[in-house]
Amino acid sequence: MANNTMDFDYPMTLTVSDLDSASYIETIEAVIASLDQGDGAMVSHTEEGHLWTFKYGTVSVYVQLTGETEADTLTVWSPVLPLPAKDEPRLMRHLLEMNCNETLEARFGISGNQVLVISSRIMQDISPAEISRLMTIVATIADDSDEDLIAEFGL
Numbered sequence: 001m002a003n004n005t006m007d008f009d010y011p012m013t014l015t016v017s018d019l020d021s022a023s024y025i026e027t028i029e030a031v032i033a034s035l036d037q038g039d040g041a042m043v044s045h046t047e048e049g050h051l052w053t054f055k056y057g058t059v060s061v062y063v064q065l066t067g068e069t070e071a072d073t074l075t076v077w078s079p080v081l082p083l084p085a086k087d088e089p090r091l092m093r094h095l096l097e098m099n100c101n102e103t104l105e106a107r108f109g110i111s112g113n114q115v116l117v118i119s120s121r122i123m124q125d126i127s128p129a130e131i132s133r134l135m136t137i138v139a140t141i142a143d144d145s146d147e148d149l150i151a152e153f154g155l
């Protein structure tokens with residue numbers, strides 16, 4: 001199993017018009033280059049696919065592409081609150097209300113001991129604009145929510 005972790009080069013040279021003919025990987029990397037607010041994104045290539053991580057505001061955002069066919073899946077997530085938390089029943093109600101009213105194509109969920117913002121989509125018929133929207137929504141909601149959630153519910 002190959003596992004190559006590396007920074008990818010900035011700035012990306014793809015233009016918006018180039019994205020229509022770009023591969024999924026090129027499109028994802030161009031979007032990450034436009035969103036990254038850290039010291040550069042990291043990418044890991046394995047038999048299970050590709051995994052990128054980058055900083056957006058106060059959060060880390062993860063992007064996983066399981067492969068390069070239309071049957072593969074793009075998943076974007078960002079941890080926003082470690083668990084356990086204060087007043088978890090009130091936290092769960094708050095997250096469900098946010099899921100209903102504020103998260104668009106993303107949602108809050110729990111994985112392991114973390115509350116995260118997550119969205120997932122198969123690649124069939126996905127456009128570069130949809131890839132960008134999915135990544136931007138998760139990054140923005142996570143960055144807008146993490147500090148308030150930690151202040152109100154963090155231990």
